[in-house]
Amino acid sequence: MSKTIAIIGLGLIGGSMAMALKGFEDFEVLGVDRDSATLEFAAAHKVADRLTDDAEAAIADADVVYLCLHPGAIVDFLKAHRGDFKPGSLVTDVCGIKTAVVDAAAVLPDEVDFIGGHPMAGKETSGIFHADGDLFRGAHYILTPRPGHRPEHLDLLRRIAAYIGCRDVVETTTQKHDAIIAYTSQVMHIMAVAVCDDPDLFECRGFEGGSFRDCTRVAALDVPLWTELFSMNASALTKVIRNLEDNLRAYRQVLERGDTAALARKLAWSADRKRHMDLE
Amino acid sequence: MSKTIAIIGLGLIGGSMAMALKGFEDFEVLGVDRDSATLEFAAAHKVADRLTDDAEAAIADADVVYLCLHPGAIVDFLKAHRGDFKPGSLVTDVCGIKTAVVDAAAVLPDEVDFIGGHPMAGKETSGIFHADGDLFRGAHYILTPRPGHRPEHLDLLRRIAAYIGCRDVVETTTQKHDAIIAYTSQVMHIMAVAVCDDPDLFECRGFEGGSFRDCTRVAALDVPLWTELFSMNASALTKVIRNLEDNLRAYRQVLERGDTAALARKLAWSADRKRHMDLE
Numbered sequence: 001m002s003k004t005i006a007i008i009g010l011g012l013i014g015g016s017m018a019m020a021l022k023g024f025e026d027f028e029v030l031g032v033d034r035d036s037a038t039l040e041f042a043a044a045h046k047v048a049d050r051l052t053d054d055a056e057a058a059i060a061d062a063d064v065v066y067l068c069l070h071p072g073a074i075v076d077f078l079k080a081h082r083g084d085f086k087p088g089s090l091v092t093d094v095c096g097i098k099t100a101v102v103d104a105a106a107v108l109p110d111e112v113d114f115i116g117g118h119p120m121a122g123k124e125t126s127g128i129f130h131a132d133g134d135l136f137r138g139a140h141y142i143l144t145p146r147p148g149h150r151p152e153h154l155d156l157l158r159r160i161a162a163y164i165g166c167r168d169v170v171e172t173t174t175q176k177h178d179a180i181i182a183y184t185s186q187v188m189h190i191m192a193v194a195v196c197d198d199p200d201l202f203e204c205r206g207f208e209g210g211s212f213r214d215c216t217r218v219a220a221l222d223v224p225l226w227t228e229l230f231s232m233n234a235s236a237l238t239k240v241i242r243n244l245e246d247n248l249r250a251y252r253q254v255l256e257r258g259d260t261a262a263l264a265r266k267l268a269w270s271a272d273r274k275r276h277m278d279l280e
Numbered sequence: 281m282s283k284t285i286a287i288i289g290l291g292l293i294g295g296s297m298a299m300a301l302k303g304f305e306d307f308e309v310l311g312v313d314r315d316s317a318t319l320e321f322a323a324a325h326k327v328a329d330r331l332t333d334d335a336e337a338a339i340a341d342a343d344v345v346y347l348c349l350h351p352g353a354i355v356d357f358l359k360a361h362r363g364d365f366k367p368g369s370l371v372t373d374v375c376g377i378k379t380a381v382v383d384a385a386a387v388l389p390d391e392v393d394f395i396g397g398h399p400m401a402g403k404e405t406s407g408i409f410h411a412d413g414d415l416f417r418g419a420h421y422i423l424t425p426r427p428g429h430r431p432e433h434l435d436l437l438r439r440i441a442a443y444i445g446c447r448d449v450v451e452t453t454t455q456k457h458d459a460i461i462a463y464t465s466q467v468m469h470i471m472a473v474a475v476c477d478d479p480d481l482f483e484c485r486g487f488e489g490g491s492f493r494d495c496t497r498v499a500a501l502d503v504p505l506w507t508e509l510f511s512m513n514a515s516a517l518t519k520v521i522r523n524l525e526d527n528l529r530a531y532r533q534v535l536e537r538g539d540t541a542a543l544a545r546k547l548a549w550s551a552d553r554k555r556h557m558d559l560e
Contacts, residue, residue: 120489140486170486180487183480188491191471193550194527198520200463201553206420206450207460209400211468214494219554227544234535240478241532245525247474252521255514264507270473273481274499 006030006062008055008077010038010047012123013094014068015131018048020164022133032058038128047131059085064156067093071228075104087111090153094119096181098144098174100232105146113153116144116174119166120185126222137165144174182236189226190241192219286310286342288335288357290318290327292403293374294348295411298328300444302413312338318408327411339365344436347373351508355384367391370433374399376461378424378454380512385426393433396424396454399446400465406502417445424454462516469506470521472499 003026007018010033018031031048032055033039039051052058059065059081067074074093085091091114095101098116105114121139123130141161145154154171161169172180195201196219204212230237254262283306287298290313298311311328312335313319319331332338339345339361347354354373365371371394375381378396385394401419403410421441425434434451441449452460475481476499484492510517534542 120487122489139489142487168486177487180480180484183478184484184488184492187475188495190528190531191475191495191524192491193547193554194524194531195467195471196550196553196557197527197530198463198523200460200520201557204460204464205557206448207400207422207457208464209402209419211472211498212464214497215468215471216554216557217494218491220551221547223544223547223551227540227547230535231538231540231543234538238532238535240480241528241535243478244471244474245528245532247477248470248521248525248528250477251470251474252518252525255510255518255521258511258514260507260511263511264503267473267501267503267507270476271500271503274473274476274496277476277481277485277496 002026002028003063004028004030004061005064005066006032006055006058007048007066007068008032008058009068009073010042010128010131011068012126012128012130013119013121013135014066015042015047015128016121016133016135017066017068017094017119017164018042019131019133020136021160022049024160024163027064030058030062033128041128047128056081056084059089062086063089065089065091067091067095069093069095070225071095071097071101071232074101078104078107082107083109085109085112089113090115090150090156092117092157096122096185096229097233098142098177102144102146102174113150114146115149115153115157116146116177117157118142118144118177118181119161119164124218124220126225134165138167139165140168140170141166142170142172142177144172144177178233179236182233182240186230186233186237187240187244189218189221190230190237191244192216193221195219282306282308283343284308284310284341285344285346286312286338287328287346287348288312288339289348289353290322290408290411291348292406292408292410293399293401293415294346295322295327295408296401296413296415297346297348297374297399297444298322299411299413300416301440302329304440304443307344310338310342313408321408327408336361336364339369342366343369345369345371347371347375349373349375350505351375351377351381351512354381358384358387362387363389365389365392369393370395370430370436372397372437376465376509377513378422378457382424382426382454393430394426395429395433395437396426396457397437398422398424398457398461399441399444404498404500406505414445416441418447419445420448420450421446422450422452422457424452424457458513459516462513462520466510466513466517467520467524469498469501470510470517471524472496473501475499 102116309328382396
């Protein structure tokens, strides 16, 4: 008998996850959304094996539930539906912050297993219209299992990560995830928007190279989503922003002093750290 | 009778320019470098039509001279060789700052035409070993003609820009170039190195996504080159760094206040500016 993965929320990530999961083992992929235009698009593009707008019925029946909502909506959904999940099922999410979401999962009964997840992929667009079954190829898939999780569910998520094309699975705690993600992802987005606040922005057409296009790419972000992601991780994020301000100021001050030798030393130190990171 | 373009300095940009220029109209491409390993590599890979280590003889004979040295070396070269260029020739450069270089060209005699140039392409590697004839494809080619330049030379540079695959030619003043480039290019590099100064850098393997890879890509920079580029444009660059510090601080403060509505308004404003930039 086939099992069911229910994807709650067919936005960019949920829609992409549904597409990427099609054909995974003996699971049927059930797409769930409240928005009729989203469901119509999903039906026309065969985003999932089956579609419904009835989340309650879907999670009552599903063996695996992927919560692909904004973080605040996940917290609300867990609270509202805590008694509706199938006993023995796995509930997971794809959200860019983990502490707030995993803490909220404490409302679930013991027989429902929650393992927080964050496949590190995205686009500077949103909605199912931009969904892409290849979105997760080459991405890290971060998992934050709670004490007492069921090991077979962690195995299942590892097989899913491999199936959708992720490069690896990284296990960590929710606190470490949120602290590091403030640095590797959130502050990159803050920098991108801060760069676009420069009064010279609209003067720069014709003068931009690859570094400008790369850095500002993510500035056209989904505002409600990122408002929640930043706000719900504010203490880690403000610490990283402060570090960055300090590091920028140090470069500015050595330039203002006209100390070329010190500038060269600083650049050599930073460039060497980057080379040691060895990201492809 | 064929004419000659001499490329002085076969580094990443000079080597790429020589390769890109091969076959341009009836010009012979003459590659010039003092380093024997560079000349050997250039000969083995047919980087230019002809090679020499004799810059003085090369510029005495060349109709077009491309100075592809670091900015300080260009200033020194112009001073040392001011009387050696062929009368009626065009001298240009490919340097990322323009005021210091074009000012230095004032030492040239009236019968030698100097037009500053900046094809906005690069890599986070250096040396002829990484040269690539396709490096300039899709790049903006910025030109800063001086009053009294010869229009046929500007036309020639426009035909070269098209031949090597640049998307367009942008004419501007040296001052405007340097002010805008401080923003669109130099501060992107300062941000990339400043991000790599964060104490958490080496914790972040496994947690990085596209935005982190994109933003820090240029941090592994050529230290002597960028020390000069930053130092020789310090007043414009420090102004842009200060703006960025201010814009980051504004985001940090709204996060520290916990003012979610103000954060959403700020993000909407910045993301909207980015969307209006409409870079592909």
